[in-house]
Amino acid sequence: xxxxxELNEGWELARTDPGRLMAPRGLDGLGWVTARVxxxxxxxxxxxxxxxxxxxxxxxxxxxxxxxxxxxGERVALVLGGLATVAEVYLNGEQVLASQSMFAAHxxxxxxxxxxxxxxxxxxxxxxPRLRERRRPRARWRTRLVSEGNLRFYRTMLLGxxxxxxxxxxxxxPWRPVTLERRTGPVxxxxxxxxxxxxxxxxxxxxxxxxxxxxRPLPHRLQVTVSGAGGAGTAVAAELPVExxxxxxxVTVGGAAPWWPHTHGRPVLYDVEVGAGExxxxxxxxxxxxxxxxxxxxxxxxxxSVNGRPVFARGALWTPLDLRAPHADxxxxxxxxxxxxxxxxxxxxxxxxxxxxxxxFYDLCDELGILVWQDFMFASLDYPESDGPFMQxxxxxxxxxxxxxxxxxxxxxxxxxxxxxxxxxxxxxxxGLAEGPLYGxxxxxxxxxxxxxxxxxPSAPWGGELPFRPDRGVANYYGVGAYLRPxxxxxxxEVRFAAECLAFANVxxxxxxxxxxxPGGLALHHPAWKAGVPRDTGAGWDFDDVRDHYFARLxxxxxGxxxxxxxxxxxxxxRAVSGEVMAEVMGEWRxxxxxxxGGLVLSLADLAPxxxxxxxxxxxxxxxxxxxxxxxxxxxxxxxxDEGLGGIDAHVANDRGEPLAARLRIALYRDDxxxxxxxxxxxxxxxxxxxxxxxxxxxxxxDASWAYRFGPPAQDLVAASLEACGGPEGDVLxxxxxxxxxxRPLQPxxxxxxxxxxxxxxxxxxxxxxxxxxxxxxxxxxxxSGHVPADDAFGVEPGRSRVVGLAAVGDSVxxxxxxxxxxxxxxxxxxxxxxxxxxxxxxxxxxSR
Numbered sequence: 001x002x003x004x005x006e007l008n009e010g011w012e013l014a015r016t017d018p019g020r021l022m023a024p025r026g027l028d029g030l031g032w033v034t035a036r037v038x039x040x041x042x043x044x045x046x047x048x049x050x051x052x053x054x055x056x057x058x059x060x061x062x063x064x065x066x067x068x069x070x071x072x073g074e075r076v077a078l079v080l081g082g083l084a085t086v087a088e089v090y091l092n093g094e095q096v097l098a099s100q101s102m103f104a105a106h107x108x109x110x111x112x113x114x115x116x117x118x119x120x121x122x123x124x125x126x127x128x129p130r131l132r133e134r135r136r137p138r139a140r141w142r143t144r145l146v147s148e149g150n151l152r153f154y155r156t157m158l159l160g161x162x163x164x165x166x167x168x169x170x171x172x173x174p175w176r177p178v179t180l181e182r183r184t185g186p187v188x189x190x191x192x193x194x195x196x197x198x199x200x201x202x203x204x205x206x207x208x209x210x211x212x213x214x215x216r217p218l219p220h221r222l223q224v225t226v227s228g229a230g231g232a233g234t235a236v237a238a239e240l241p242v243e244x245x246x247x248x249x250x251v252t253v254g255g256a257a258p259w260w261p262h263t264h265g266r267p268v269l270y271d272v273e274v275g276a277g278e279x280x281x282x283x284x285x286x287x288x289x290x291x292x293x294x295x296x297x298x299x300x301x302x303x304x305s306v307n308g309r310p311v312f313a314r315g316a317l318w319t320p321l322d323l324r325a326p327h328a329d330x331x332x333x334x335x336x337x338x339x340x341x342x343x344x345x346x347x348x349x350x351x352x353x354x355x356x357x358x359x360x361f362y363d364l365c366d367e368l369g370i371l372v373w374q375d376f377m378f379a380s381l382d383y384p385e386s387d388g389p390f391m392q393x394x395x396x397x398x399x400x401x402x403x404x405x406x407x408x409x410x411x412x413x414x415x416x417x418x419x420x421x422x423x424x425x426x427x428x429x430x431x432g433l434a435e436g437p438l439y440g441x442x443x444x445x446x447x448x449x450x451x452x453x454x455x456x457x458p459s460a461p462w463g464g465e466l467p468f469r470p471d472r473g474v475a476n477y478y479g480v481g482a483y484l485r486p487x488x489x490x491x492x493x494e495v496r497f498a499a500e501c502l503a504f505a506n507v508x509x510x511x512x513x514x515x516x517x518x519p520g521g522l523a524l525h526h527p528a529w530k531a532g533v534p535r536d537t538g539a540g541w542d543f544d545d546v547r548d549h550y551f552a553r554l555x556x557x558x559x560g561x562x563x564x565x566x567x568x569x570x571x572x573x574x575r576a577v578s579g580e581v582m583a584e585v586m587g588e589w590r591x592x593x594x595x596x597x598g599g600l601v602l603s604l605a606d607l608a609p610x611x612x613x614x615x616x617x618x619x620x621x622x623x624x625x626x627x628x629x630x631x632x633x634x635x636x637x638x639x640x641x642d643e644g645l646g647g648i649d650a651h652v653a654n655d656r657g658e659p660l661a662a663r664l665r666i667a668l669y670r671d672d673x674x675x676x677x678x679x680x681x682x683x684x685x686x687x688x689x690x691x692x693x694x695x696x697x698x699x700x701x702x703d704a705s706w707a708y709r710f711g712p713p714a715q716d717l718v719a720a721s722l723e724a725c726g727g728p729e730g731d732v733l734x735x736x737x738x739x740x741x742x743x744r745p746l747q748p749x750x751x752x753x754x755x756x757x758x759x760x761x762x763x764x765x766x767x768x769x770x771x772x773x774x775x776x777x778x779x780x781x782x783x784x785s786g787h788v789p790a791d792d793a794f795g796v797e798p799g800r801s802r803v804v805g806l807a808a809v810g811d812s813v814x815x816x817x818x819x820x821x822x823x824x825x826x827x828x829x830x831x832x833x834x835x836x837x838x839x840x841x842x843x844x845x846x847x848s849r
Contacts, residue, residue, distance in 0.1 A: 532610015
């Protein structure tokens, strides 16, 4: 039995010069401010974001708390989840720990040191002076990722220390929970649960180490019970023998439901309890799934299959939600991860520049069916593989990570780190340096010993003679993006798997931009704006310039000219540009015939206000780019590609576990008048895609892409709609895509000219907005106070309507709002509808004029 006392309230924080106090004597004379744990220095000191200032001082955290010494038959442990970075821990004036890794957790037996009234003090020593020391061994290469190469000797997060995209604040402090645990009875440690599928059955392999309570014998057997999550279903129990404190055995669950990524099925979980009496010694949730990497890594890239079905892995790189408070609980994480799932993303990568996430993060990924690519925390630097104590620290770190994550169904990939092999290859060094004692020996050995059912990569990118070539192995693809390649390069490069891709300075909405402190008015050249825009260190350009390049390519407009006369319109067009480019590339990679097996966008969310790489802003709310990607990545989706002289292809995907019976409707418009239309039935099996040429569906040549150019375009809008037909409320619109052979319709028109109308409809299930247009409405944006739309920046086909659900933030009631569009002059006011609402998400076919 474990009784936990959370030590999170009542902390204080004070600053001293480096080395001024070598023990907690004299603390009372310092200037203290209130702090909270888990937390950081930057989170406690208002306005402090400078990494140099944080690293230039010693920081003392202290807490007075009540706790009695251990009683007879009781053990008391002080559990420190994570201390960033060089830390000393004192209990009642006595040093009980010295740590040099923010990734290490510590359990200290303190039962004999407690006095009733206690003081816990933790000193975080200045890292700055240590980074300036001359260290050996010397680095074999240098990187521009960080400004201090000696960070390679310290196990700390590089985010907050990377000048180009995450300059600060550095994470310093007790960033993970601090608890006091009173333990009676036996303790089960080193628990290893490995769930797998064997035919229709689920097999759970169990192992652990049992430590007896003081003066009590060990039980001879432990009982393992497996039941449906939340107690649903029939429980299966088995007794496992205990021999010399070691527990090992197997449980078979007949007819176990499989765990799937949410795009392909239900992520079914089972509860596991291990115990010797009424009080369980261990609780966990497991999922029965089979994961495999198919084919050859060099030739096929990272081709993953789950339960025998290939998975196109798509998602983003995950970073802490807030560097000032990097440890997030379920309350903070759930809405963000639910947005990940709602966007059709089924994988998140935790890169080597970040930190291992909280248990709540992995719990939610298990629950929501989101695969996790987990890097070990190494990136770009030449870490001291010949340093024995350093490698011992790394081994302990890796063992703890594998023990915590090895049995989780969400764990899909383990990677030695970020861009190490690329760094070596780009500098022309021996490629073997990227697969030495750390990445080629220690980490893969530990992964194998932990019996983790996930592939291991030494580094990302990886594969081929030069690991940064996109057509081999796993790539970081920035051809479309930082390297300013045309959109066609996404196909020409033959990407197998993109571990990072599509980095753009994605412009957030106005509410997020209000967080920028820009005296005199916000502009693209303002320092407050530029502080939020990523850049490559030392480069004469930033990712605003990348976005502007595609602004000119896609829209045929000079971004500088638009910005100079109408900054708000420039921002709105910029929001659309990066989103449309991302969706175009993802559609290219997802189509039938593509050699690509997945792509992960850099990145999910911004670390600071501004136009960062995130498709979510710094508050975790969607940007326009998110919605473009959501439509492209949906489990059931239609999208269009320009095949040049081959016309336009419509692609349909069905990732779900059930067959899809629908119809594909192709409509061609010229000046918003229907000039041709055809429908073809679609029957897709689970996890399959198909391609239909637009002219094949129409039954005749129409120069759909306007590639032959025998004259003016016969159509300037091509609409593809995937519809489920025969429902009680009409044909349900499942997915829709548009193509513009003669260019995007950017000329603003009045609402009257567009025949645009919109109204808020309320019903028992919530609120939604119905938008109708007589002419094509391009890039429609919805703004309803206190609500987040399920879709945004969408198109409305001429003569038809769209219905978009609204998710309330808190207890907000949808009463008023507004609508804008890229080809609308001004705004349309939204008000409650006076008509009887129809069923949600129904798009009824209308007779075109």
